[in-house]
Amino acid sequence: MTHHWPIRVYYEDTDLAGIVYYANYLKFIERARSEMVRDLGIDQAALKATQDIVFAVRRVEADYRAPAKFDDELVVETKILRASPVRLELSQDVMRAGTVIFAAKVTLATINGQGGVAKLPPEMLSKFC
Template sequence: MFHCRVYYEDTDLAGIVYYANYLKFIERARSEMIRDAGLDQAQMKQDDGLVFAVRRVEADYVTPARFDDALAVETTVAAQSGARITLQQDVKRDDRLLFSAIVELVCLRADGRPARLPASLRESLPRWVR
């Protein structure tokens, strides 16, 4: 679970979280999940020439978050293959669902071709399976 707070800069003229900022919240949660798996993404790029890229996002905006809300991003693994992970990411305030996304990540080589997920990540993924 990744926790964050809504700051003034995250809101729009109506005082609610600007829609694109939910993507930032879930990106931070994914980065922390990968870090928790023992991967340093900068080192992975430097040493192995591998990076993660978002291939697809399906987003559902349920109800707005507002300035100063304390949010929690829950990330679970919905599916995985050799070079791909599909994640379910839910943003909640208390127990109320505000935003939900299905995010497909791929592991890529420097030339843009798919690469097998790093072993340390594959081994740690079961902790995040629903």
């Protein structure tokens, strides 16, 4: 499964040099993941309220390849690499005009409100496969 989410770079996303501040790429890919989950029909607030399950970032590998600048139009492409009841592995590329400028591999864990392992129900897990 591949999900695409467009984003425009605003002035607030940039640093003194006029390029996107490195930590903001993590915000971009977080927003894209949230939109992907929403597009899959999963209400994260309801998931927490009814089943005490949330997604938590366990690991991120990031590769900064080229700078994005103010007013650039970007697309975040999210691919699900692996899905299990307790873990999702994703690749996320931030692209400008079809060229990858930032690449990340993200591992999400499913946890409960106390920080322990929580398993996704099979009907929800199937949405990620």
